[in-house]
Amino acid sequence: MTKTVIRGGDIVVWHDGGHAIMPGGNVVIEGDTIVSVSRDDPGQADVTIDAIGKLVSPGFINCHVHAGIDTQVLMTDKGAHGYYNSGMVFAGASAETMGSRGPTLSGEERRVAGLYPIIELLKSGVTTFFDIGGSIGDVDVFGELVGESGVRAYVGHGFEQATWVLDAETGAFRYHQHRESGIEGFKRGVRFVEEHDGDHNGRLRGAIVPAKLDNLTPELLKEAQAAAESLDVPITIHAAQAGYEFHEMIRRVARTPIQFLADLELLTPRLILGHCIYVAGHRLTAMPPGDDLRLIAQGGSSVAHSAVVFARRGIAMESFQRYLDAGVRMTFGSDTLPRDMLQEMRLASYLCKVVDSDWSAAHTRDLFNAATVKGAEALGRGDLGKIAPGAKADIFVADLRKFHIGPVIDPILALVHEANASDIDTVLVDGKVVIEGGQHTSIDHDWLLTTAEEIGRKQRASIAARDWKGRAEDEIILQTFPILA
Ligand SMILES: [Zn+2]
Known part of the structure; x- marks a missing residue:
């Protein structure tokens, strides 16, 4: 079974029936499950994620x-x-x-x-x-x-x-x-x-x-x-x-x-x-x-x-x-x-x-x-939404040391009121790293973006095809500013 350690982060840990912050802690994961959250030495691991200075949050x-x-x-x-x-x-x-x-x-x-x-x-x-x-x-x-x-x-x-x-x-x-x-x-x-x-x-x-x-x-x-x-x-x-x-x-x-x-x-x-x-x-x-x-x-x-x-x-x-x-x-x-x-x-x-x-x-x-x-x-899951032993290892790591955030005194205020999605650099689901450095580990982002553009053009055309009044694309879409020929 793969042992993964998220090392040294400020962890949103489940404590006494609610979220709390543990500065400089380690999350130890075995397979798809969190086994411990503490400041103890986590020992050797197959995968180590350095989270020093970062926020470690439940997904x-x-x-x-x-x-x-x-x-x-x-x-x-x-x-x-x-x-x-x-x-x-x-x-x-x-x-x-x-x-x-x-x-x-x-x-x-x-x-x-x-x-x-x-x-x-x-x-x-x-x-x-x-x-x-x-x-x-x-x-x-x-x-x-x-x-x-x-x-x-x-x-x-x-x-x-x-x-x-x-x-x-x-x-x-x-x-x-x-x-x-x-x-x-x-x-x-x-x-x-x-x-x-x-x-x-x-x-x-x-x-x-x-x-x-x-x-x-x-x-x-x-x-x-x-x-x-x-x-x-x-x-x-x-x-x-x-x-x-x-x-x-x-x-x-x-x-x-x-x-x-x-x-x-x-x-x-x-x-x-x-x-x-x-x-x-x-x-x-x-x-x-x-x-x-x-x-x-x-x-x-x-x-x-x-x-x-x-x-x-x-x-x-x-x-x-x-x-x-x-x-x-x-x-x-x-x-x-x-x-x-x-x-x-x-x-x-x-x-x-x-x-x-x-x-x-x-x-x-x-x-x-x-x-x-x-x-x-809401999904009937006691094993999700929290970082606690026994919970599924569904976790993200955010780097909040950014200009648009400034000094981080309360990390949850910083995350919710100042951070952007792009400040999230690492994401694990079921104990497996799926986003690393903001990128999916196996799926090409350029391919997704380029193909999505093409789909968007087709969708634009289909809006006109089903319009109740039979209007042309440009009559319905009404661009914010006119597009010059
Ligand atoms: Zn809806």
């Missing part, structure tokens, strides 16, 4: 990822009335054009669409992520890439029984129903878990992913929940993520999205709620405060908060602190590029402090916990 757990080459940044500064201020899609499809859902990618491009986000996540210190379902089209291929890259992941096949579309005449928002294909998708999802859960020394775990609360029948939601229970895997859903979704559920069943899930008995500790911004009492719901947060806390479900993607659309959670105070388990997800947990934590903190007009809100301790041990709890 981040990102609970909401959409794998693929993401172009959501194009939505910035734009919107469509049909989607309220959610701006979910700046150029939606109609029922007629939705068939052309994405660009045709070559086999190599599909590999890159899967590998790119994985490498990006690893480089930013994420050692475990939860992919929200089949974003690159073929979840089996994605499972193989998890194996190849060395990351730890929860992966499911996303399914839904309706698609958000815009009316081809008016541009009004519509639900286009396709119930049977959603049931087929659910069955594929179950098959994926049965075939792949536990692959790659347990680094690949399955998950059940009913994609969007408003696009599924109560019957299939119940079935999905039962499948997650019997397969013993997590389940995640986009819920309370949009104004039109909130009001659609009020119109359909006179319940908020969260009340609807509570009625179906879906709010269990197994469930991770993607986004969960539109709870009763949020100013954009036009609804007085209700019992949504209490229901989530009572059920023991978790929220994966993605501050960046919503802030770009003018939306903030109200508020991170209010959810914590209600007893809701808060975790982070990145949703979009950059898939950068440091940026997510920082923005979540500042938006919360502003929304609450309170400097003490969204304390850095709670942000760091959400990005580590709370994410682990």
Whole structure:
């Protein structure tokens, strides 16, 4: 068994039920597991990582990822009335054009669409992520890439029984129903878990992913929940993520999205709620405060908060602190590029402090916990999110001796509020070094970047191909400044 030692770093060590800092300590790893954290002489090792003067942190757990080459940044500064201020899609499809859902990618491009986000996540210190379902089209291929890259992941096949579309005449928002294909998708999802859960020394775990609360029948939601229970895997859903979704559920069943899930008995500790911004009492719901947060806390479900993607659309959670105070388990997800947990934590903190007009809100301790041990709890994992004997050796090493950080007096404040993802130089998953000097140990970054550019061009073209109004690329994309010929 390989013995690895991370030597002399300032370690975020698990101590007395919480994170603490051990300056100048050694982490000893045997195989995939941490065996000791102390200042004792670690003895001889097969692999030694010099961490003197650096921060040694548990890897981040990102609970909401959409794998693929993401172009959501194009939505910035734009919107469509049909989607309220959610701006979910700046150029939606109609029922007629939705068939052309994405660009045709070559086999190599599909590999890159899967590998790119994985490498990006690893480089930013994420050692475990939860992919929200089949974003690159073929979840089996994605499972193989998890194996190849060395990351730890929860992966499911996303399914839904309706698609958000815009009316081809008016541009009004519509639900286009396709119930049977959603049931087929659910069955594929179950098959994926049965075939792949536990692959790659347990680094690949399955998950059940009913994609969007408003696009599924109560019957299939119940079935999905039962499948997650019997397969013993997590389940995640986009819920309370949009104004039109909130009001659609009020119109359909006179319940908020969260009340609807509570009625179906879906709010269990197994469930991770993607986004969960539109709870009763949020100013954009036009609804007085209700019992949504209490229901989530009572059920023991978790929220994966993605501050960046919503802030770009003018939306903030109200508020991170209010959810914590209600007893809701808060975790982070990145949703979009950059898939950068440091940026997510920082923005979540500042938006919360502003929304609450309170400097003490969204304390850095709670942000760091959400990005580590709370994410682990959400996945039902006592062996992740902490540096402790018996835990999996999922760890990153950050060099905080940088101009943009300055003197490091409190290393967690420095990391969360001043550092960049590029300050993370070494990442281990399952005891194995996968990022060294900021680079993946076996996958070529130039190849990923060059191929991603090509995929981006194809995606740009496909946005026009499925536009409800049949507009040309340049009419939809609206560059910030004109591009000269
Ligand atoms: Zn999402």
